[in-house]
Amino acid sequence: MGLSVGIYGGSGYAGVELVRLLSGHPEVGSLLVGSRGYAGCRAGEVYPQLGWDGEFVGPEALDAAELDVAFVAYPHGESAAVVPGLLERGIRLVVDLSADFRLPDAGMYGEWYGTEHPAPELLAEAHYGLPEVFGVAEGRLVANPGCYPTAAILALAPVVRRLRAGSVVVSALSGVSGAGAKPSAKTHFVSVNESAAAYGTPRHRHTPEIESALGAVGEIPAAVTFVPHLIPVTRGILETIVVDAPELPDAAEVLGWYGEDYAGWKFVSAAERYPEISHVANTNRVRLSAAADRRAGKLLLFAAVDNLLKGAAGAAVQNMNLALGYSEELGLEHLV
Amino acid sequence: MGLSVGIYGGSGYAGVELVRLLSGHPEVGSLLVGSRGYAGCRAGEVYPQLGWDGEFVGPEALDAAELDVAFVAYPHGESAAVVPGLLERGIRLVVDLSADFRLPDAGMYGEWYGTEHPAPELLAEAHYGLPEVFGVAEGRLVANPGCYPTAAILALAPVVRRLRAGSVVVSALSGVSGAGAKPSAKTHFVSVNESAAAYGTPRHRHTPEIESALGAVGEIPAAVTFVPHLIPVTRGILETIVVDAPELPDAAEVLGWYGEDYAGWKFVSAAERYPEISHVANTNRVRLSAAADRRAGKLLLFAAVDNLLKGAAGAAVQNMNLALGYSEELGLEHLV
Amino acid sequence: MGLSVGIYGGSGYAGVELVRLLSGHPEVGSLLVGSRGYAGCRAGEVYPQLGWDGEFVGPEALDAAELDVAFVAYPHGESAAVVPGLLERGIRLVVDLSADFRLPDAGMYGEWYGTEHPAPELLAEAHYGLPEVFGVAEGRLVANPGCYPTAAILALAPVVRRLRAGSVVVSALSGVSGAGAKPSAKTHFVSVNESAAAYGTPRHRHTPEIESALGAVGEIPAAVTFVPHLIPVTRGILETIVVDAPELPDAAEVLGWYGEDYAGWKFVSAAERYPEISHVANTNRVRLSAAADRRAGKLLLFAAVDNLLKGAAGAAVQNMNLALGYSEELGLEHLV
Amino acid sequence: MGLSVGIYGGSGYAGVELVRLLSGHPEVGSLLVGSRGYAGCRAGEVYPQLGWDGEFVGPEALDAAELDVAFVAYPHGESAAVVPGLLERGIRLVVDLSADFRLPDAGMYGEWYGTEHPAPELLAEAHYGLPEVFGVAEGRLVANPGCYPTAAILALAPVVRRLRAGSVVVSALSGVSGAGAKPSAKTHFVSVNESAAAYGTPRHRHTPEIESALGAVGEIPAAVTFVPHLIPVTRGILETIVVDAPELPDAAEVLGWYGEDYAGWKFVSAAERYPEISHVANTNRVRLSAAADRRAGKLLLFAAVDNLLKGAAGAAVQNMNLALGYSEELGLEHLV
Numbered sequence A, B, C, D: 001m002g003l004s005v006g007i008y009g010g011s012g013y014a015g016v017e018l019v020r021l022l023s024g025h026p027e028v029g030s031l032l033v034g035s036r037g038y039a040g041c042r043a044g045e046v047y048p049q050l051g052w053d054g055e056f057v058g059p060e061a062l063d064a065a066e067l068d069v070a071f072v073a074y075p076h077g078e079s080a081a082v083v084p085g086l087l088e089r090g091i092r093l094v095v096d097l098s099a100d101f102r103l104p105d106a107g108m109y110g111e112w113y114g115t116e117h118p119a120p121e122l123l124a125e126a127h128y129g130l131p132e133v134f135g136v137a138e139g140r141l142v143a144n145p146g147c148y149p150t151a152a153i154l155a156l157a158p159v160v161r162r163l164r165a166g167s168v169v170v171s172a173l174s175g176v177s178g179a180g181a182k183p184s185a186k187t188h189f190v191s192v193n194e195s196a197a198a199y200g201t202p203r204h205r206h207t208p209e210i211e212s213a214l215g216a217v218g219e220i221p222a223a224v225t226f227v228p229h230l231i232p233v234t235r236g237i238l239e240t241i242v243v244d245a246p247e248l249p250d251a252a253e254v255l256g257w258y259g260e261d262y263a264g265w266k267f268v269s270a271a272e273r274y275p276e277i278s279h280v281a282n283t284n285r286v287r288l289s290a291a292a293d294r295r296a297g298k299l300l301l302f303a304a305v306d307n308l309l310k311g312a313a314g315a316a317v318q319n320m321n322l323a324l325g326y327s328e329e330l331g332l333e334h335l336v
Helices: A013-023 A059-064 A079-088 A106-113 A147-160 A206-217 A251-261 A309-323 B013-023 B059-064 B079-088 B106-113 B147-160 B206-217 B251-261 B309-323 C013-023 C059-064 C079-088 C106-113 C147-160 C206-217 C251-261 C309-323 D013-023 D059-064 D079-088 D106-113 D147-160 D206-217 D251-261 D309-323
Strands: A003-008 A028-033 A069-072 A093-096 A141-143 A168-174 A224-230 A237-244 A268-270 A286-293 A298-305 B003-008 B028-033 B069-072 B093-096 B141-143 B168-174 B224-230 B237-244 B268-270 B286-293 B298-305 C003-008 C028-033 C069-072 C093-096 C141-143 C168-174 C224-230 C237-244 C268-270 C286-293 C298-305 D003-008 D028-033 D069-072 D093-096 D141-143 D168-174 D224-230 D237-244 D268-270 D286-293 D298-305
Touching: A003 A013, A003 A059, A013 A028, A013 A309, A069 A079, A069 A309, A079 A093, A093 A309, A106 A206, A141 A309, A147 A168, A147 A206, A147 A224, A147 A237, A147 A251, A147 A286, A147 A298, A147 A309, A168 B168, A168 B237, A206 A224, A224 B237, A224 B298, A237 B168, A237 B224, A251 A268, A251 A286, A298 A309, A298 B224, B003 B013, B003 B059, B013 B028, B013 B309, B069 B079, B069 B309, B079 B093, B093 B309, B106 B206, B141 B309, B147 B168, B147 B206, B147 B224, B147 B237, B147 B251, B147 B286, B147 B298, B147 B309, B206 B224, B251 B268, B251 B286, B298 B309, C003 C013, C003 C059, C013 C028, C013 C309, C069 C079, C069 C309, C079 C093, C093 C309, C106 C206, C141 C309, C147 C168, C147 C206, C147 C224, C147 C237, C147 C251, C147 C286, C147 C298, C147 C309, C168 D168, C168 D237, C206 C224, C224 D237, C224 D298, C237 D168, C237 D224, C251 C268, C251 C286, C298 C309, C298 D224, D003 D013, D003 D059, D013 D028, D013 D309, D069 D079, D069 D309, D079 D093, D093 D309, D106 D206, D141 D309, D147 D168, D147 D206, D147 D224, D147 D237, D147 D251, D147 D286, D147 D298, D147 D309, D206 D224, D251 D268, D251 D286, D298 D309
Parallel strands: A003 A028, A003 A069, A069 A093, A093 A141, A168 A224, A268 A286, B003 B028, B003 B069, B069 B093, B093 B141, B168 B224, B268 B286, C003 C028, C003 C069, C069 C093, C093 C141, C168 C224, C268 C286, D003 D028, D003 D069, D069 D093, D093 D141, D168 D224, D268 D286
Antiparallel strands: A168 A237, A237 A298, A286 A298, B168 B237, B237 B298, B286 B298, C168 C237, C237 C298, C286 C298, D168 D237, D237 D298, D286 D298
16 A cells, blocks of 8 residues: 655656655655656656656646645745645645745745745644754644755754854855756856856845744844855755854864754764765765854854755655654665 | 076976966066976976976976076975075066965964974065055065965955955855865865865965955954865856945945956956856956845955966966066966 | 958857957957847856957848958858858858858758758858868858867878778767757756766768768768767867778877878877867867777777867867968967 | 675775665675775765765774675785685675676786786686676676676677677766776866866777677677776766677667567666666666667667666675575665
């Protein structure tokens, strides 16, 4: 038997990773993969790198199916248009990978996304799916975190729980898969290769997501400065975070906090050695480190994740596992 | 006729770029290229990508030659051991690409480089060769700036001249040629490719170089936080600088300051669009930009340079041009 | 005064390289750069990496201008539609970078390009602009060679002049700029990075171009096998050519033939060491080498070029230089 | 319980992949990982990307252990020095990843490897571990195939079984991990990036391995021409093989042969679409395709593998599985 699982938006980069993980998951009995662009095509023809060779279906086939779990990997705005219907159908669990249910209130959503929230009544119900900080979802709707916030919040939460930060600057490097599968001048190989570029700052939409999550666990300054950069790698994020810290802890002390707060969680670990993207690429890991810049009175934090796994599809499956009572790494053992 | 020019250390990455530029320079009459490892080899065999196919000579051949200009591209410590002799020989101009004459006093050098300065009496005489900020050398010794400080100082000098920064955080991305030509586990293709890593922080040796230069033009906080990262590109540096600015200027205002301070200088320019490494790679340019993060009260500055050209060999030739009374872009016209 | 030069199609990758080269060319007095997509935009905004900051004009401005030389960098089919008008206007020289005038007869064009040739009467007049093999144009129309054929013909011509090849297999690796600036799933960074793919074979359109040129200098088999591959580099081509050679010459003998046939030509050279893309990238060079596989009775030839320079814009300027009586490297001295 | 497994040479690139696979293998009970350079170090410190954090041991610890299965990932020459002792100890299975037991006779080994074979008496006993062509090992020693031969033989065997090839040219592109973990000028990021290079031809040591294997399944010409190239990717091999075929089959016919010969084997498949490195990277797959160049009378074959998995460690585990009676994909399910 096993779970009946459906994916809305299964042919984007995060969707394909979901397919890869769920098609090998021991508790998944049937898998329906929706794609608006590739309905009717075999996955192996569109994505020969994917082991799964089932056929993409249109969203209507998903709408008609009896599903235990639905994953929604649509762009923001479009997710919130389908999630309410899914919950009404009585599906046991909806994991939404878009930004639609990550912010705590509709006003903030409107301010940053420039559009009215399509389902504000669900915001309170949604659980922000970073279990290492916010625990396991009790309801039926999980808002899967953004890739940048995943790294930033995991690095910062243990710190802001324990000390009051004067200011927080998050500098992030991201691989190009973070920009999505749609071809554009910005994602052309020739544009990206042998280059690097800051973008989106100071109004990147992951900024309020980081601020909201940190505000829920400790005292932070009103605003976080977030500066993402695109670098020529396919996948992975590295963040260097500089925190004004009047009473500067040792690096060892911070590593100790990480050890305490994340004890028992399989995918998060900390070490003296600064993490590199290659340490986490193609895994569901987050690797953390810390250093004290005593001359300048700044605490430096380092975090690396794979944007498509712990930053998207891997976390989504981990969230499903936890919400349904399985161990968090079920089906993800090779990604620990 | 023309200048008689010699290069000590002409087979490292910066040395090779010097050879490329000087072998095509209209005022250079003869060029002697020293290499301790490749003396006796034809350059074209060692570096087929280099148009120049002369023979590398040993340092003793350089010592014996009548030179008008000497470039020294040795590691720190080794440069300061040969520069005094060059000046004693009466050479018109010595451009040192190492770190040995960049810091203003021997104590600071000892603290950061962990060794006693071999020629402290020359520190006062050396001119820090960032002409757009510090003008043209009047003496015979030019200390060619570090690659990271070149970008940071050009971005920051116009700002710290005009406002008092609360704190300064420099986050930098560098191509792998910055790590030098010597093979190591860190520069192995497999280590660098598809990865990114912070390194050297918070005690990278370019930190005091940035601080000293900025301290000479304005008021800055006691210490700058400098966080360099290695990314998988061959050449180029991108810096994102976050400045605490109680009275936050507009981006346009900062672009105006750049326009004023760098008017007439050919290699430095500023624009609204954030610079990318590809905008400056294989050129002697510095491209600058700025943004105001009003929510957080931070000024964001952006700077891009090619680490081997404006960050090393290109600046060295520019410094020679200026010191000898030529136009700054002579022989560098295709790199403007 | 200087030449009045116009570029049709100046905002594609080859066009941009033409602008870079011609804007620094000592005999070019005025430069008009046409772009159908960016007319009215400043070049520096579209291509910040380009030193030239003039304004792109529409084709009608080029049509109205008095030009000494016109370069046409349009797709095939579109070039042949504008070239006849240019010649009728009495322009001294037209260098066409498309494939339209490279094949010797209209029937062959129709077979490979799937469309009737728009100006078959000009095919006899066009000079195939590989001067190292076919000398200098005497007429007013130069057909600039394709990037792949440039490398293949230069490697093969001296060989087929001297021995009868049993069969010829050309395996080529190309950087992504060869696929053009238009974004597509195939040129998305994520598709190309960490991959390599054969494409277009066995019906790539450069096949008859190679065959025609070789047929004009020696005896070759009826058909050449041409297998291009896309690899994750921005620019450059490496070709490995395997020739069935019943009487197998030594590598040294073949290098000697290269030395003889290309004596006096500045951009072509041969050496024992196999050429690599990095040896020619960002230059107008062709580097050749050879080896004999005695066990299998095969002659191996190696050739590397930069697809955008000697494979396109560099050759076009070289062709202009030669046709107008300048030295071939004028304005290209830094690319030798 | 489970198998007691040891790895000699567990800290090179292939060794690390073995550790990754074996540490997650359901039948492996204990795993001893030897490293001459890192004995005593925790694996997680040397290779943070590796999930396994055990301690590397010296070879003497492996020598002293009771092992069911030993993997040897030493350089050629060094493997053959330890394998005889392992067999004498009565270990159930030895999988040797070096080239030492791949060639059928000691004379050929001496000719290509330039040294006398250390254990010629074992050559007859060794089974060439390409099960899709040569079936399952019955003895206790498996010679794991080379990365290039794996792709070439799988593409060619079904063809040479059915038609007589006039000549065979194998052109191969390889990622840099194939060159090993030892830092050198050739593997420096700056040497490899934005370049491509042919190397080793016409005397690459994988040539006789391909010839021997093909000679065992069909009629081939006396010698194969093998031209490997290094390209700037971390892992993966793409081969394009050109076969002189007097009676040229259709591509569809060749795909049919692949389907027949590899029916039931999980890791090998064929399709019309030409394989790309990204289709197989990080998997144990081989993907094949074919095309007919009718104009030239050549059959084109295409094959892609991951050099570290199906080209090394993945095949080694597959060989262990088969030799011990498990299903070939046990512990490799996520790499199908």
